[in-house]
Amino acid sequence: MKHKPQTLTLSLSLCVVAISAVAAAVSTFGPSAFGQNQDPPQKAAPSQKKSDLAAADVFSRVAEKLDGVESLSCEIYQTVMLSGQRFHAIGRYIHATGNRMRLEYRIVPIRALKASDSNALALDSEPEAPPTDSVMGSLQQICDGSVLWSLWANGDQKQLTRRNIREIVDAVGELPNYSEAQSLQALGVGGLQTLIAQLQVGMEFGTVMEQQSGNQRLLVLSGRWSAQARKEYFGLADNPAAVLPEYIPDYVRIYVDADALLPRRIEYLKKHPDPEQKQIRPAVVLDFRRIEINSTISEDTFQFKLPDGEPISEVDLTAQVIESIKQIAAQDAPPETQTPETTTEQKDETPARSE
Numbered sequence: 001m002k003h004k005p006q007t008l009t010l011s012l013s014l015c016v017v018a019i020s021a022v023a024a025a026v027s028t029f030g031p032s033a034f035g036q037n038q039d040p041p042q043k044a045a046p047s048q049k050k051s052d053l054a055a056a057d058v059f060s061r062v063a064e065k066l067d068g069v070e071s072l073s074c075e076i077y078q079t080v081m082l083s084g085q086r087f088h089a090i091g092r093y094i095h096a097t098g099n100r101m102r103l104e105y106r107i108v109p110i111r112a113l114k115a116s117d118s119n120a121l122a123l124d125s126e127p128e129a130p131p132t133d134s135v136m137g138s139l140q141q142i143c144d145g146s147v148l149w150s151l152w153a154n155g156d157q158k159q160l161t162r163r164n165i166r167e168i169v170d171a172v173g174e175l176p177n178y179s180e181a182q183s184l185q186a187l188g189v190g191g192l193q194t195l196i197a198q199l200q201v202g203m204e205f206g207t208v209m210e211q212q213s214g215n216q217r218l219l220v221l222s223g224r225w226s227a228q229a230r231k232e233y234f235g236l237a238d239n240p241a242a243v244l245p246e247y248i249p250d251y252v253r254i255y256v257d258a259d260a261l262l263p264r265r266i267e268y269l270k271k272h273p274d275p276e277q278k279q280i281r282p283a284v285v286l287d288f289r290r291i292e293i294n295s296t297i298s299e300d301t302f303q304f305k306l307p308d309g310e311p312i313s314e315v316d317l318t319a320q321v322i323e324s325i326k327q328i329a330a331q332d333a334p335p336e337t338q339t340p341e342t343t344t345e346q347k348d349e350t351p352a353r354s355e
Helices: 013-029 055-067 165-172 180-187 192-202 227-234 318-332 344-349
Strands: 048-050 071-082 085-096 100-112 137-144 147-154 157-164 203-205 209-213 216-225 251-257 262-271 280-293 314-316
Touching: 055 192, 055 216, 055 262, 071 100, 157 165, 157 318, 165 318, 192 203, 192 227, 192 251, 192 262, 216 227
Parallel strands: 157 314
Antiparallel strands: 048 209, 071 085, 071 280, 085 100, 100 137, 137 147, 147 157, 203 216, 209 216, 216 251, 251 262, 262 280
16 A cells, blocks of 8 residues: 555554464363364365466565555454364454554354354355354454554453554664564554565465456465574474474465455465374464455544543553564674674573564
8 A cells, every 4th residue: 555654564463363363262272183173074175277477476466456555444254263163253454544544353252163164164155244242352453643552352351552653663763673664563553465465475385376256266375484484483493394383374375356456365274283184274264355445434433432431541552562672673683783782691581572
């Protein structure tokens, strides 16, 4: 997108939500293996043919399309399937120039997987209807271009935080090895362009395939984490055969509308824990439905307001974020650019960065 008046740079906002949901499911239900639960039946793979485009071509065209829009809005359906359990969230995402963003999620209670769940995740199926009285939690993130507010609700528990974007960018702007792009990424302010760009950087993609879904022609990109991503994102050894923890997907599959050049679905895939089982299944599915570009969006959309009659204490995380970014920058700095105060011993004591 055109990012005015300041440059909106890379963020892992949606990706982090997805992977965090997997980790949450593990911590709730324990690290039981897939094989210890009844799996939904696997449907036959849809017919595909090789595309004339390379993965880099697709990423370039999607980025160009997203970079040319003034606003984008869509419905988001997120499904996590792990340890025989299903976690589902339904939301809406709105993004506009000037670093303005609104993300709202309603979280459906976790339940056991059903055989019918695989049918519900078919590309050409209608998304699950929004819940009415079965919501167990919610997430609201709103950014007006200057301040990012995050409101989490889980039953009677609520947490409200704020981060001043301009203060953070200004405070870390003089760091020799840390850019404004990286500071905004750390804030989680971004859009579909950001998510796609991060996947392109962090993964290695093979042959692009074409697939028909209803009246949509889809480009299908499949990739796996690069060695650098495995090390930097997850702190894993250089051995590409090393088994990833249950809550970290092994692969990603991206479906792109070939005509609109907009992402339709992102699947984070997991290998079966038994290496003898040549099975790969979705662990996290992010569906983007009813995408609208360049529609008129009210300025009120990006103004955060507390729920009526619910005073909630606000926690300002601006200073904490600035300090965290400075620590990360010190970790990543080459020896000749480290300040005298940042010794090797101090660097080793700093917790490793995790995404």
